[in-house]
Amino acid sequence: MSALPPYASKTQIAWHYTFRAICGLIFFFLIFPIIVIVPLSFNAEDFFTFTPKMLALDPEGYSFKHYQDFFTNPDWQQALYNSITIAPVATLLATAFGTLAAIGLSQSHVPFKSAIMAILISPMIVPLIISAAGMYFFYSRIGLQGTYLGVVMAHAALGTPFVIITVTATLVGFDRSLTRASASMGADPVRTFFKVQMPLIIPGVVSGALFAFITSFDEVVVVLFLGSASQKTLPWQMFTGLREQISPTILAVATLMVAISIVLLTVLELLRRRSERLRGLTPG
Amino acid sequence: MSSTNEDHVSNGTMPDDGIMRAADGTPLKQRLAKALRREKLRSFLLIAPLLLFILLTFVAPIADMLFRSVENNIVEDTIPRTVEALAQWDPEYDQLPDEAVFKALHDDLQIAVAERIHTRLGSRLNYESSGMSGLFRKTGRRIKRMDEGDYKAQFIAADKDWGDLETWRVIRRFSAPYTAGYFLSAADAERTSEGIELKPENERVYLMLFGRTLTMSIAITISCLLLGFPIAYLLAHLPLKTSNMLMILVLLPFWTSLLVRTSAWKVLLQQQGVINDFLVWIRLIDDANRLVMINNQTGTIIAMTHILLPFMILPLFSVMKTIAPYYVRAAKSLGANDWTAFWRVYFPQTVPGIGAGAILVFILSIGYYITPELVGGTSGIFISNRIAYHISSSLNWGLAAALGTILLALVMLLFYLYDKIVGIDNVKLG
Amino acid sequence: MKMKTLLMAAAASVAFTVPVTSEELEPCDNCADEMTIVSWGGAYSNSQIKAYSEPYSALTGVKIVNDESSNEAVAKLRAMNEAGNVTWDVVDVVASDAIRLCDEGLAEVIDPDSDLAAAPDGTPASEDFGDLLVSECFIPQIVYSTTFGYRSDVAEWNGKEPTDICAVFDLENFPGKRSLEKRPINNLEWALLCDGVAKDDVYNVLETEEGVAQALAKLATIKDQVVWWSAGAETPQLLADGEVVMGSTYNGRLFSVIEEQDQPVKMLWDAQVFDLDGWIIPTGLSEERLNRAKHYVKFATDTQRLADQAKYISYGPARQSSAPLVGKHAELGIEMGPHMPTDPANAKNTFLYNYEWWADNRDDLDAKFQAWLAQ
Secondary structure, three states, rough: OOOOOHHHHEEEEEEEHHHHHHHHHHHHHHHHHHHHHHOOOEEOOOOOOOOOOOOOOOOEEEEEEHHHHHHHHHHHHHHHHHHHHHHHHHHHHHHHHHHHHHHHHHHOOOHHHHHHHHHHHHHHHEEEEEEEHHHHHHHHOOOOOHHEEEEEEEEHHHHHHHHHHHHHHHHHOHHHHHHHHHHHHOOOOOHHHHHHHHHHHHHHHHHHHHHHHHHHHHHHHHHHOOHHHHHHHHHHHHHHOOOOOOOHHHHHHHHHHHHHHHHHHHHHHHHHHHHHHHOOOOOO | HHHHHHHHHHOOOOOOOOOOOOOOOOOHHHHHHHHHHHHHHHHHHHHHHHHHHHHHHHHHHHHHHHHHHOOOOHHHHHHHHHHHHEEEEOOOOOOOHHHHHHHHHHHHHHHHHHHHHHHHHHHHHHHHOOOOHHHHHHHHHHHHHHHOOOOOHHHHHOOOOHHHHHHHHHHHHHOOOOOOHHHHHHEEEEOOOOOEEEEOOOHHHHHHHHHHHHHHHHHHHHHHHHHHHHHHHHHOOOOOHHHHHHHHHHHHHHHHOOOHHHHHHHHHHHOHHHHHHHHHOOOOOOHHOOOOOOOOOOOOOOOHHHHHHHHHHHHHHHHHHHEEEEHHHHHOOOOHHHHHHHHHHHHHHHHHHHHHHHHHHHEEEHHOOHHHHOOOOOOOOOOOOHHHHHHHHHHHHHHHHHHHHHHHHHHHHHHHHHHOOOOOOOOOOO | OOHHHHHHHHOOOOOOOOOOOOOOOOOOOOOOOOEEOOOOHHHHHHHHHHHHHHHHHHOOOOOOEEEEOOHHHHHHHHHHHHHOOOOOOEEEEEEHHHHHHOOOOOEEEOHHHHOOOOOOOOOOOHHHHHOOOOOOOEEEEEEEEEEEEEEEEOOOOOOOOOHHHHHHOOOOOOOOOOOOEOOOOHHHHHHHOOOOOHHHHHHHHHOOHHHHHHHHHHHHHOHHHEEEEOOHHHHHHHHHHHHOOOOEEEHHHHHHHHHHHHOOOEEEEEEEEEEEEEEOOOOOHHHHHHHHHHHHHOOOOOOHHHHHOOOOOOOOOOOOOHHHHEHHHOOOOOOOOHOOOOOOOOOEEEEEEOOHHHHHHHHHHHHHHHHHHHH
16 A cells, blocks of 8 residues: 555556545545634634635734633633643542552452453443433432532543553553562562552553543533532533534634643653553564 | 471471472462462452442442432322322222322322422323323412312312323322333333323334434444545555554544534534535535535534544554455465455455444444534434433433433443453553 | 722712612621522623622622523422532522422522512512512512514515514525524414414413414424524524524523624514513522522612613513613613613513413423424
8 A cells, every 4th residue: 555566557556546535535524623723713703714804814814812812701711720620630530540450450360350340441431421410410419519529530430441441551561570570589569569560551551641631621511410610611611602602712712622632642642652662562 | 499498307297198288388279379369359459449439439320320210209208198098999990089099189288288399299290191290280279278078079170180080090000119101201102001002103202312313323333434444544554654643633633622623513514604605615505505514413423423533443443453464465466356355355354443443433422412412403413412301401300311221221232242342451542 | 898999989880870888788697608699601690790799799798609500400409409418599590490499399488578678669579579479489580581583684585674473484585594492482382373373362272282283383384494592692693693594582682692792683572472580599508508598689689789780681670669770781881771671662562471381381391392393
């Protein structure tokens, strides 16, 4: 596929380029919706489409006013504040619990391993509306509905499967003889863990944490049901905005969130490379 | 190692019974069992905190909600005397319950009205037989003014429905603490005096909605496959450096907030949106006939295909990565043309990836709520939207729980298949 | 202190406003010093915050948390009540929800004459609010109407403009998408009115199976041209974006599209349906919180405060004594009187919404309507 052999027939050449064109269109489909909101978020008018001035690249057609609105509007600021106070704590909980459990699960003799695994992965599989409904009734009963703690716990539960999966993946390639070597050289299990195991699984832990973070940071269904106005997060504000007062400020927020995704994606990519290099899978 | 020998010597009493022993003389089997137990304990201690956390914050709430789909204490709690008195009454017998039942109902309702809980019972019974809500409300307003004696006549005077056998049959039928009523409603059926039958055609919704959820999910899965396959193929066959670059185009949408992508589609698909504007501008359509691509099924399918596409590409890609190139080369050298080599040799090897991606996309899409809610209008909504409606608007929580249980069972079944085909341990992210 | 001075200055600058001083506000004994007020969000919440909550906080120092869950108030209150953990203190709901909450024992019963302030001339609250006290738990605040707005620049209409409600069902003369609320209330009545049913017979007809079928059949004639909304802000947005050519919503939302955002939209007041919105206090509050809630409500529904709210949004105050005090819009400076649904010019043909009938039949019709929608 990568290169056409010199003996390729005309049909082969034609197909080669057609195929690439098709792929190009699909990539366009994937990326265009995300790209298109960026210029629209600088629209000087309150419209969701390109104005003639924008198309003429007239600087007057563009402005930062929607960004200004985002940074001065107390609703959006409150939502931003809530998002950045909920997501990190949920991430911390999910990562701590998830990493321990993944290490436990990677031992060779775990009773009921598949049943436990199924339970621990379930928050990722169960449709969100069902999780949200269940938590809504149950958390109301124990007084956690509409509280910060309730939302954090729910988000942590939703984030753990990602941590388990990513950490387990790094442990699968983990060479057991390394811990044995460490033990035989006199290191106790704790020291072995921190000096030998930890550096190797750290990329898995961090990427799991990133997944847990983005799960909480993007989550809207559960927080809609479980939260009250004082836990209103960015996605919640966007959801009500999209349903009700659809102001272009949403596009400004969306652009900022795309920027955050790019940062997370870059971190993850760097981690992946590091992990592969450490495990000697591919030359970095 | 020398100490071991010394032990041997000093012990001296090591029985020579053919049992393998550890250094301190305990049988090796025992030692191994002990080590195993210790290891099990250690892994258990590592897993326990999370297991407990998930059971408490996640599994218990869901179990609790599922229980609502059969729970029906409200009738017995609100009108206990009536329920007891009605037990004597034979619903098959064509006669109204006797005065004792009406008196019990009067006493029950008097308390219920004072506590203001009778309308809740009315709403509950209204799910089974329309008109019950109004009946209880109306009677509740009259109950204070009723005189002692001849309650039957007074109730029938308050609302003639109390003289209708069907009213009593419904109360009798739903007085048990557990009910299958919600599940029947979820399947557009109801229990009448003649047994279980389908509801009148103009009230059937859920079978159609389940059907629509499934067909639209299938449509989304197929379009993901059609769009995902070429991309995965291309990525798997390009040199590493190029494919890594292009992979970013797949991963960026994957990492971008669901709401961001949904807003983007809203902006693109609206009648006054970017796509319509563009089509008008290039004169493909005229201004008066802009395409309707949002608030219907088209909108939901387009937006969700975009959102779920990475979940198809990533598993396909990882499977295609492992397919060795020799097979296709061998096929070609044996005279197969490009198409035959692809279709007969390459394609069958991608089936596990297709299975994994398709089930994953399908599982995710049948439970979707946010995107259909925002771009689906009324024709593009899923069963999840209906569940949300019953929780927050109609307050029919039992029905919401029943619909949720069915949906959950469906997802669990698919997940089981996924586990069989791919294995949970093999789920890869990013 | 500074905050208070500022507020007073702002208040004094608007005609007819009599500033309240803390001396006039009776003290609140054994009251909580924090409260959660639930309302609808958007411009409506803002008007309440400006007219009631900010002055109240300034006078009493109470910390007010604003929630915007009125849309799901009944569901959430029921869940909170079931759990025995009510976190809301005062909730803004429409009258029909208030009736429902009251019926289910989820709202406190109010005695208007002791719990609410009398009019400045001494008229007791029960008389001042009059018929609008539709439930023993309901404290009326505003009269609003659900009515239609239409775009005044639709080329296909050839210069015609809708003058009566039946234009909504007239796809021939007024083609284009319309937005209607995703619930049976109002829509069924309008459909029957435009299907030859006399105004007084509407509820008698709706009582029968055939009547419901008739109303739904009339709605079915425009079904494929309807965008269904569930939040009051959707229609104004859809109208402003040109996604629909006409749509129903609350009159105050249309006011802000027309006057504040200056969009080419006009009001069609014909067959507007009056409705009420007001406060309820949930049951199950601790004594301190209940006292605080009552104290707030008494303040927020006095004659002056209700008139003040009309400066920010075009809804009519629920007290008779407030009407003469309604002045100009706080920012635009236009007279608010002509924008009130109750203004004689606007109220030539109104439809009275029957609370009791809907309370009795809501569950049934909701189910039928939703089934019809999904088909």
